[in-house]
Amino acid sequence: MAWYDANARIMPWRVGPQARRAGDTPDPYRIWLSEVMLQQTTVAAVKDYFHRFTMRWPTVTALAAAADEDVMAAWAGLGYYARARNLLKCARVVVADHGGQFPTTRDGLLGLPGIGPYTAAAIAAIAYDLPETVVDGNVERVMARLHDLHLPLPTAKPELIEFARRLTPRQRPGDYAQAVMDLGATICTPKSPACGICPWRAPCAARSEGTAQQLPKKLPKKPKPIRLGIAYVGRRTDGAFLLQRRPDKGLLGGMLGWPGSEWAEIPPQESPPVAADWRDLGAEARHTFTHFHLRLAVRVAVIPPEAQPDVGAFIPHDRFRPSDLPTVMRKAFDLARASFEYES
DNA sequence: TAACCGTGGGA
DNA sequence: TTCCCAAGGTT
Structure with missing residues (x-):
């Protein structure tokens, strides 16, 4: 957490650790929108889209009232277009069935269109500071290295989730979730991890075994026709x-x-x-x-x-x-x- | 369970 | 050029 307090990345949708301490609270709509855009997508690719969406549709109510073709056009180029279709479906469900307010629990969020286990936990943790465990590609990589787990993905996923669950703190769970993802994105990177400056270098099993670079292991991919x-x-x-x-x-x-x-x-x-x-x-x-x-x-x-x-x-x-x-x-x-x- | 579903940047 | 990979979800 000390590392995150000093190194948190600045993002348009993020309430940083200092601002959060000062009482700022994230807008669930913006957290949800950013999390859906970030599914399998880099922060750099998302930023401009996030700005355009929030300028044009500042609230979930505004988005729910948008025309389908306008939302699809605004999403064009970002990829995985089912996300945009589900985004609109989700906004309309939130307005029609939840009075324009997002559910405030992981289970309440889970099952809304386009919200799966990762996104439900991320919104619950980041927007509502609930102690939910967020497991994305970053967390999988950090956990596999921390525990030097050589079992390949996706088989290793349940074990990695359990590792992550045990580490989730009751204090500042929202900042913690973002901290581990920032760590994975900036220090514990897929190639050439910067183990020398990692706040978790001492307990990291892969670091001591010299295997960090090769983890997590993954099943070979099929060739593309x-x-x-x-x-x-x-x-x-x-x-x-x-x-x-x-x-x-x-x-x-x-x-x-x-x-x-x-x-x-x-x-x-x-x-x-x-x-x-x-x-x-x-x-x-x-x-x-x-x-x-x-x-x-x-x-x-x-x-x-x-x-x-x-x-x-x-x-x-x-x-x-x-x-x-x-x-x-x-x-x-x-x-x-x-x-x-x-x-x- | 495994296939399907985009894109752009970096190595 | 080619391959890898990124804050995954749905069917």
């Missing part, structure tokens, strides 16, 4: 773009995208969304998802004003922002844009 696809970037003569809202379930669910073929390991079939003079762009957008690599061929066409597309809808030029697209679709647009600008 390469999938192929075609995207159709169509612009009508008035400048409107032909886009398609993706279904809520599955990859990039609920996001805007270009119409296109299936993405599979076999060469895709041409499947233009509307009859037009589609030209092959030559270049392809390359993108890596969680479990496959994608090579996306890009077709471009200027679509005549009277055309009736089979799929998708035209979005007027002045209402289209590339930043509303998930990254893979923005990559395809960036390739296509060059050709449009060349023609016009």
Whole structure:
């Protein structure tokens, strides 16, 4: 705790140890929002999104009243889009069933859309200073090293949770939870941990065994296959773009995208969304998802004003922002844009 | 249980 | 270029 008092990272959603002592209390809405954004995502990537969300939707009530497409567009680029869909669901449940106040216990939070064991414990500890045990990737790593546990993840998870539970203090549990995560993020890092300046170097078993660097052990990962696809970037003569809202379930669910073929390991079939003079762009957008690599061929066409597309809808030029697209679709647009600008 | 679900930065 | 990994949850 002394180490945290002197070394706590400064974050837009955080009430630091000094401010907390002075009586400041975190806003549960901002803690919840930050925790959902931080799932599998770095602090650096989250900061700008957090600012934009809290400026535009300062309270859970404001967020609950937002249009789905506005929230999805604001989330675009951050990834794991089920988080954004569940964020909105959760906000609406909090407003409709809890009077706009987040539940104040771990069990009350657990089971709200998008809130699992980690996030429930994190909100309970950080926002309400309850002695709940927070186990994220940082804590797993710190515990595996502290106890020199060589059992690989995910098998080791229950044991690591138990290690973490035993260490959780009754005093300042919210600061403690953030302290261990800060320690993992800045000292007990995955590669080249700074054991020499670690406040836990004395009791650390992996430090004395010289095994810190190789912990925690993990099961080998499966290789990622390469999938192929075609995207159709169509612009009508008035400048409107032909886009398609993706279904809520599955990859990039609920996001805007270009119409296109299936993405599979076999060469895709041409499947233009509307009859037009589609030209092959030559270049392809390359993108890596969680479990496959994608090579996306890009077709471009200027679509005549009277055309009736089979799929998708035209979005007027002045209402289209590339930043509303998930990254893979923005990559395809960036390739296509060059050709449009060349023609016009 | 294991697969699915994004992205960007660093090594 | 390629691989690893980051404050995980849902199905």
